[in-house]
Amino acid sequence: xxxxxxxxxxxxxxxxxxxxxxxxxxxxxxxxxxxxxxxxxxxxxxxxxxxxxxxxxxxxxxxxxxxxxxxxxxxxxxxxxxxxxxxxxxxxxxxxxxxxxxxxxxxxxxxxxxxxxxxxxxxxxxxxxxxxxxxxxxxxxxxxxxxxxxxxxxxxxxxxxxxxxxxxxxxxxxxxxxxxxxxxxxxxxxxxxxxxxxxxxxxxxxxxxxxxxxxxxxxxxxxxxxxxxxxxxxxxxxxxxxxxxxxxxxxxxxxxxxxxxxxxx
Amino acid sequence: xxxxxxxxxxxxxxxxxxxxxxxxxxxxxxxxxxxxxxxxxxxxxxxxxxxxxxxxxxxxxxxxxxxxxxxxxxxxxxxxxxxxxxxxxxxxxxxxxxxxxxxxxxxxxxxxxxxxxxxxxxxxxxxxxxxxxxxxxxxxxxxxxxxxxxxxxxxxxxxxxxxxxxxxxxxxxxxxxxxxxxxxxxxxxxxxxxxxxxxxxxxxxxxxxxxxxxxxxxxxxxxxxxxxxxxxxxxxxxxxxxxxxxxxxxxxxxxxxxxxxxxxxxxxxxxxxxxxxxxxxxxxxxxxxxxxxxxxx
Numbered sequence: 001x002x003x004x005x006x007x008x009x010x011x012x013x014x015x016x017x018x019x020x021x022x023x024x025x026x027x028x029x030x031x032x033x034x035x036x037x038x039x040x041x042x043x044x045x046x047x048x049x050x051x052x053x054x055x056x057x058x059x060x061x062x063x064x065x066x067x068x069x070x071x072x073x074x075x076x077x078x079x080x081x082x083x084x085x086x087x088x089x090x091x092x093x094x095x096x097x098x099x100x101x102x103x104x105x106x107x108x109x110x111x112x113x114x115x116x117x118x119x120x121x122x123x124x125x126x127x128x129x130x131x132x133x134x135x136x137x138x139x140x141x142x143x144x145x146x147x148x149x150x151x152x153x154x155x156x157x158x159x160x161x162x163x164x165x166x167x168x169x170x171x172x173x174x175x176x177x178x179x180x181x182x183x184x185x186x187x188x189x190x191x192x193x194x195x196x197x198x199x200x201x202x203x204x205x206x207x208x209x210x211x212x213x214x215x216x217x218x219x220x221x222x223x224x225x226x227x228x229x230x231x232x233x234x235x236x237x238x239x240x241x242x243x244x245x246x247x248x249x250x251x252x253x254x255x256x257x258x259x260x261x262x263x264x265x
Numbered sequence: 266x267x268x269x270x271x272x273x274x275x276x277x278x279x280x281x282x283x284x285x286x287x288x289x290x291x292x293x294x295x296x297x298x299x300x301x302x303x304x305x306x307x308x309x310x311x312x313x314x315x316x317x318x319x320x321x322x323x324x325x326x327x328x329x330x331x332x333x334x335x336x337x338x339x340x341x342x343x344x345x346x347x348x349x350x351x352x353x354x355x356x357x358x359x360x361x362x363x364x365x366x367x368x369x370x371x372x373x374x375x376x377x378x379x380x381x382x383x384x385x386x387x388x389x390x391x392x393x394x395x396x397x398x399x400x401x402x403x404x405x406x407x408x409x410x411x412x413x414x415x416x417x418x419x420x421x422x423x424x425x426x427x428x429x430x431x432x433x434x435x436x437x438x439x440x441x442x443x444x445x446x447x448x449x450x451x452x453x454x455x456x457x458x459x460x461x462x463x464x465x466x467x468x469x470x471x472x473x474x475x476x477x478x479x480x481x482x483x484x485x486x487x488x489x490x491x492x493x494x495x496x497x498x499x500x501x502x503x504x505x506x507x508x509x510x511x512x513x514x515x516x517x518x519x520x521x522x523x524x525x526x527x528x529x530x531x532x533x534x535x536x537x538x539x540x541x542x543x544x545x546x547x548x549x550x551x552x553x554x555x556x557x558x559x560x561x562x
Contacts, residue, residue: 056433077434091427105423
């Protein structure tokens with residue numbers, strides 16, 4: 001582990017991403033220290049997933065650069081310095097692979113040429129499955145799991161990887177409340193043991209409980225501060241484009257609903 | 266019964282036919298597991314047809330067939346990627362255009378250059394007429410491909426399952442895909458002369474598809490596919506010997522019979538099995554309890 005207290009776990013330095021004519025991210029700067037959880041908040045299309053993909057080197061920034069633990073993204077990936085749980089895994093759920101095998105793929109970076117699992121790898125996989133409460137289902141084929149269980153498996157894989165930086169893109173989307181609470185607890189534990197975690201979320205009500213800091217994104221950084229600061233009505237209005245309603249107006253949108261609750265305090 | 270099995274083996278051509286059929290079958294069956302899961306089944310079809318002009322040109326230039334075939338396998342894959350990546354034509358159409366064009370080029374070259382290349386042999390192989398040099402070529406190439414596949418099976422499976430995770434771990438999905446396609450090309454080239462285009466295509470698809478119906482663990486697929494495929498190939502070669510029918514054709518039919526049995530009676534995925542299970546216990550229709558234990562990696 002190369003990250004020290006001086007080196008940020010993640011440094012997004014003035015990153016701009018342009019897809020053809022569309023500006024996806026504009027001059028985004030973000031520093032994340034080890035042991036901190038940063039919540040990424042913004043509307044759909046605000047650039048959250050693009051930011052994750054840029055950090056992972058899946059999207060090349062038009063300008064600016066990303067460093068992870070002081071090295072480039074590519075080097076960090078090869079050194080297993082970053083784990084990533086995408087918003088929706090683009091995997092075939094009928095693939096002939098079991099829960100435990102999926103989590104074991106998180107250990108490949110620690111294994112040799114043949115990827116033969118060592119005792120330490122089995123221990124890490126067991127511990128990760130235990131942490132997300134999936135030990136009992138570890139023998140299942142992944143297609144035989146519910147949405148929340150599937151998400152837990154992929155979070156377990158990220159944990160088993162043992163990387164100092166974790167990127168979680170909307171881990172709470174479409175999962176049951178039990179899973180959401182379990183994952184929140186796991187994220188806090190990981191931060192307590194020194195991991196830096198960037199997590200995109202729509203759950204504004206749980207933001208303060210989940211995060212040490214939050215970043216309000218609308219192609220560019222609107223606010224980066226404490227969760228309370230991000231949740232100020234005037235800030236949310238800038239991101240979600242709603243007029244500041246005193247009593248909740250439309251409630252079908254989760255963000256606006258929460259916004260109304262916050263505003264009504 | 267034993268005599269039935271042993272009698273043909275006193276002939277050298279039968280020994281060679283069985284050896285080559287088994288070697289080619291094992292490698293093709295392993296490859297087919299990944300191809301079927303990635304959705305690349307047609308890639309085997311494409312590459313095996315596209316190497317024909319390479320074989321003809323190699324004959325005309327007096328270099329080994331395998332070299333010409335390998336070059337054209339590479340050209341086919343490169344053309345497919347090029348056209349797919351730079352136009353709106355979808356992958357299946359791209360594959361169809363590239364392999365039929367290259368195959369047609371091979372047919373034209375053969376027709377304009379009278380040679381010893383027998384189109385019928387290229388299509389259906391000549392298992393019972395192999396020279397010992399063919400046996401060596403197939404065996405050595407098969408052994409090399411087998412070693413690489415076994416060594417890198419976990420990386421290839423991760424690539425087939427989740428390319429983003431492969432990328433996250435610092436592996437290159439592009440390199441893994443190139444590795445798989447290269448192994449495919451080498452396999453096709455080694456097997457083509459002996460067993461023919463049609464048999465290669467069948468052996469690159471049917472065993473993986475059959476095994477996929479029989480288990481939901483990759484580690485088991487990689488055992489089931491070659492074992493069943495070898496049984497089918499051996500039955501096919503013997504049947505061909507006793508009935509004097511086209512060997513390649515009989516082997517493919519034997520593979521198809523095994524697939525059909527799995528399709529109908531596989532323990533969980535079989536069509537008949539599911540009907541029977543549903544009738545017995547209608548309330549457990551969607552149960553899907555795990556009956557298999559875990560095989561690590």
